[in-house]
Amino acid sequence: MDQTAPAPPVEPARRPGAGATIYERIRDDIVQGRLAPNARLKTSELAHAYGTSTNPVREALQQLRGEGFVVITPNRGARVRAMDDAFVRDVLEIEMLLEPHFTRWFVEIATDEDIARLEALQQRIEETGFDDTVRYSELDTQFHRVFYDRHYNQHALDLWWRHRDVLGALSRHTRFARWREEAIIGEHRALIEAVRRHDVEGAAKIVEAHVRGSGQHLAEQIRARRAAGR
């Protein structure tokens, strides 16, 4: 009669390593761009590639479908989600609501230690530059995780991660435009300043602009890619 659920384990920690589940490995391959958007996902092929049989692959694909990474059409198989400009716009419209909101929360509780960590990360970002897109992406993720990681809203965090991964798959292997590089650095610096001043609304505004700029840059990239015939 007790029914105390033994602590909902949320989801086991993600380790993209070797002993990972099929689900994690496929998801990682999508996020890292090794499986291109719109690429066909044949169960038998994947099963062979990952050294297992088809059933685990099918289940992993179904889960990824539920999360939006994969699109399955009945009797015609699965594909990596094709990311057109409409999809990018949709995702970023949501982010433009979520991120300012969570930024407001963070600015309220930010400690000096948080600010120091932000500055250290920002310095490393500026030192590293944007040439190594993978490395930059990691640092940028760390930077924004300082803002959101401790938030209580697990559901929103999942959503943020999903959005970030999905868009990262698109941008990770393409070049940054110069204007975007400069904007990122400027916005990050302004953001740190706003946090230091505990300027809640100012920080929220900057983050909103940050997301909007990211969307414009992505849309530009998609157009360019389409103009180049793919």
Add this chain to the structure above:
Amino acid sequence: MDQTAPAPPVEPARRPGAGATIYERIRDDIVQGRLAPNARLKTSELAHAYGTSTNPVREALQQLRGEGFVVITPNRGARVRAMDDAFVRDVLEIEMLLEPHFTRWFVEIATDEDIARLEALQQRIEETGFDDTVRYSELDTQFHRVFYDRHYNQHALDLWWRHRDVLGALSRHTRFARWREEAIIGEHRALIEAVRRHDVEGAAKIVEAHVRGSGQHLAEQIRARRAAGR
């Protein structure tokens, strides 16, 4: 060499009827409360109940896991997501961002015909009352669909449906508190008025309060249920 994806079919229309897929039937059973929160989901049992074998069930459960309706622990099976107050708070925090935003958009483009439809629905809601919770839930869904259905952001719409379904599973079979019934009617009426005046910010404010009230009511219900020993 063409690669024009043949119109991404999004997802086939949902028909909870008899010829539905296993996924739709299980999801519907969760949403309608026939499968209670935290209920164990044994693959063989479900396979027998739906007249199929275990594999389709497993895949359906994986998809539902990806969408957040089901929680799967390795080697220990699947359960319907348990909805504690933290989860409700998380979901509604997101809704309090999304719904005002989409309401703003709707107020800008609302036609006289839209307003007439809202009034008709509101009248039916008031006539029907809150005793038949299932019937009320349907009408309330229709009411809010007038606001959101035509929005371009398919991704956000999916999210809204998921959130609504998940919370609906919790509230559909419990009684409304009197204060909540009165608040709903008042807020709906005020909302229609704001739309008629094309008062964008006013409508957004009302919707935000509407969602917040819904959250308070749900939290109250959960507490009461817990106090009653389940």
Add this chain to the structure above:
DNA sequence: GGCTTGCAGATTGTACATAATCTGTCAACG
């Protein structure tokens, strides 16, 4: 009483059968 052990039930992975879709060829037709 606490620990071990064995067993039933459930999940997870493999192999196979069936049904649907896609590809390429070839004949009929404009």
Add this chain to the structure above:
DNA sequence: CGTTGACAGATTATGTACAATCTGCAAGCC
């Protein structure tokens, strides 16, 4: 001669049956 249409074979998705692995529990033993 080029295009369209249908057909056959190959490929792939989907469903079923089965084997192996793990968990939970309860009886038995120290």
